[in-house]
Amino acid sequence: MRILHTMLRVGELERSLDFYTNVLGMQLLRRKDYPAGRFTLAFVGYGDESSQAVIELTHNWDTDAYEIGTGYGHIALGMENIYAACDAIRAKGGKISREPGPMKHGTTEIAFVEDPDGYKIELIQLKNSEKI
Structure with missing residues (x-):
């Protein structure tokens, strides 16, 4: 599966x-x-x-908007450089809701962006051993 x-x-x-x-x-x-x-x-x-x-x-077709609800979390995308990705997303008009940096209570570097409907997307900095 x-x-x-x-x-x-x-x-x-x-x-x-x-x-x-x-x-x-x-x-x-x-x-x-x-x-x-x-x-x-x-x-x-x-x-x-x-x-x-x-x-x-x-x-x-007959629904213009949805409430996201409290059960939804986020979609996660792994990438080699979240800092450059956030700059590119911002330049294209995307909304950065959490600037890149270490996660709270950890060392993994993350950022969050939101799509036009408000869904959160987490960007995760991949380590060298996790290359795409």
């Missing part, structure tokens, strides 16, 4: 696709409209779904 995807409900699909592809650098892997159900599914990620977990963005 392996994780296939995580689904997020989004209020404006194009705005979310712009964030995940242009700000975070993911690829739009596939997209399909379901007119009878009045929704669209778009899958984004850093690699092919056959070998990597991806994010499913679900846009229900």
